Amino acid sequence: DTGVSQNPRHKITKRGQNVTFRCDPISEHNRLYWYRQTLGQGPEFLTYFQNEAQLEKSRLLSDRFSAERPKGSFSTLEIQRTEQGDSAMYLCASSTNTESYEQYFGPGTRLTVT
Amino acid sequence: AQTVTQSQPEMSVQEAETVTLSCTYDTSESNYYLFWYKQPPSRQMILVIRQEAYKQQNATENRFSVNFQKAAKSFSLKISDSQLGDTAMYFCAFVYNFGNEKLTFGTGTRLTIIP
Numbered sequence: 001d002t003g004v005s006q007n008p009r010h011k012i013t014k015r016g017q018n019v020t021f022r023c024d025p026i027s028e029h030n031r032l033y034w035y036r037q038t039l040g041q042g043p044e045f046l047t048y049f050q051n052e053a054q055l056e057k058s059r060l061l062s063d064r065f066s067a068e069r070p071k072g073s074f075s076t077l078e079i080q081r082t083e084q085g086d087s088a089m090y091l092c093a094s095s096t097n098t099e100s101y102e103q104y105f106g107p108g109t110r111l112t113v114t
Numbered sequence: 115a116q117t118v119t120q121s122q123p124e125m126s127v128q129e130a131e132t133v134t135l136s137c138t139y140d141t142s143e144s145n146y147y148l149f150w151y152k153q154p155p156s157r158q159m160i161l162v163i164r165q166e167a168y169k170q171q172n173a174t175e176n177r178f179s180v181n182f183q184k185a186a187k188s189f190s191l192k193i194s195d196s197q198l199g200d201t202a203m204y205f206c207a208f209v210y211n212f213g214n215e216k217l218t219f220g221t222g223t224r225l226t227i228i229p
Contacts, residue, residue, distance in 0.1 A: 042220050042221050048216055101164070102161050105160070107157070108158065
């Protein structure tokens with residue numbers, strides 16, 4: 001399977017704990033996006049990488065959130081000191097430098113903060 | 115700021131019928147792309163159809179077609195001969211920044227195809 005993969009698929013954590021999610025994009029895709037989707041809402045943009053460079057961060061991404069993409073391959077999203085409001089589906093998507101602007105989405109990581 | 119509005123939270127239709135999902139958007143940009151994405155239950159989001167704003171011709175992909183009204187900022191999706199596998203959340207999305215193609219999504223329409 002050469003699609004976008006995300007791990008873990010589900011994460012339950014207690015408030016105050018740190019969590020880290022991983023995204024493996026399609027291998028030739030140089031662009032990688034993180035979105036957050038809460039219940040009943042559409043996905044909201046969090047951050048964007050082109051290769052290893054993080055080019056934009058949404059104001060939704062508080063200081064407790066950090067994302068990396070070492071060597072322009074997989075990416076990690078870490079949330080420190082989780083809060084109940086962080087409970088959501090975290091989606092990763094990747095794309096290439098084409099004019100189709102199509103993004104390929106992973107299955108997401110569902111985070112529940114208790 | 116760009117916004118996307120989907121005014122139909124839920125819809126249902128009998129199998130084999132035609133259904134139209136509505137989407138309106140607001141932007142001051144002249145060059146942009148519009149998308150419909152499908153998110154089946156517990157499965158990942160996939161692209162259904164794409165429309166370039168500079169093209170007057172409405173996009174079609176098999177049973178899926180759009181009605182793009184640029185002046186009205188409207189972008190509806192028509193699904194013909196609906197199938198059970200069409201049951202999903204459908205999101206209208208917009209992109210304009212062609213350096214960072216971050217998507218702006220609507221809130222979605224939950225479509226149920228009834229056997």
